[in-house]
Amino acid sequence: MRKKLALACVTAAALYATVALARPPGPDQIGEFYFYLDEHGEVVGSASLDCDGVYSESGVRTNNYSNGFAICNPGDD
Numbered sequence: 078m079r080k081k082l083a084l085a086c087v088t089a090a091a092l093y094a095t096v097a098l099a100r101p102p103g104p105d106q107i108g109e110f111y112f113y114l115d116e117h118g119e120v121v122g123s124a125s126l127d128c129d130g131v132y133s134e135s136g137v138r139t140n141n142y143s144n145g146f147a148i149c150n151p152g153d154d
Contacts, residue, residue, distance in 0.1 A: 100138060101113065101138040101139060101140050101142060102142070102144075103124045103134070103138065104124055104125055104126040104132070104144075105126070106126065106146070107126055107127075107128060107130055107149060108126065108127070108128050108146045108147040108148070108149045109125070109126050109144065109145075109146050109147075110123065110124070110125035110126075110144060110145060110146070110147065111123060111124045111125070111138075111142050111143070111144040112142060112143050112144070113136065113137060113138050113139045113141070113142045114139060114141045114142060114143065115139065115141070116141070118141075120136075121136050121137050121139060122134070122135060122136025122137045122138055122139065123135055123136060124138070125147075127147070128147060128149035128150075
C-alpha cells in the first residue's frame, strides 16, 4: 500500500512539474507586459505587471507572444 501511495505521489509531482514548465512565460519585472497571439497573429491574451507592481492577466497564454516594458517614472516621496 505504501509503495502505491509513494508512486502516486511521485507521478503527481512529475505531472505538476511538467505542466508548470510548459506554461509560456509571463511578466516578472515591474513594467513588463506580454501579448499572446494565435496562429493568425491575433491577440488572444495579455499579462502585465504595472509600474505599481499590480499583476493582471486576461485571455489565454500561447507560445506565440510579444513582450515589452512600460516606462515607469520614479514615485514622489
